[in-house]
Amino acid sequence: MDAPILIDVKVVHRRYTDFVILHTELVDQHLHRFVPAIPSKSLQDKIAVDESSFVLERRKQLQCFIDEVLADAELSKSGIIYKFLSFNERQFELLRNQMLASQEKRVQMPRAAQPEQTMTSSFSSMLGKYLYVPLSGTPTNLVPHMLEQ
Secondary structure: OOOOOOOOOOOOOOOHHHHHHHHHHHHHHOOOOOOOOOOOOOHHHHHHOOHHHHHHHHHHHHHHHHHHHHHOOOHHHOHHHHHHHHOOHHHHHHHHHHHHHHHHHHHHOOHHHOHHHHHHHHHHHHHHHHHOOOOOOOHHHHOOOOOOO
16 A cells, blocks of 8 residues: 655735735746736625635635736746745744835836836837838849849
């Protein structure tokens, strides 16, 4: 008879807003990666079903979000996901306050100073240089001689 496989399960208690903060931090820290979506906070869903089944369904959806994040090699190594899953309530409360303050500062930052805006404007200026450079010569001079008949 095979010995049973023991799995260490740890339960952490997080609010929906904690998942929103986690998602925002992952998106901000991993601009080049796809970060799975979190379930929406829809009042229609809550009204359509009774409270207990709504909470159960939301819990399943949030677990799927965490599973998808952990399945991604880069996202799963993120410090924020480690803290989200391992900090106790008190530690996470302090972290939550820091993250919220950081996110508020980013929202208040002037649009031109935000990194994506700077990247977009520099990319646009590069495109402008290369897309509007006039070609010298006639089009026939640009075709390789082997293609001409």
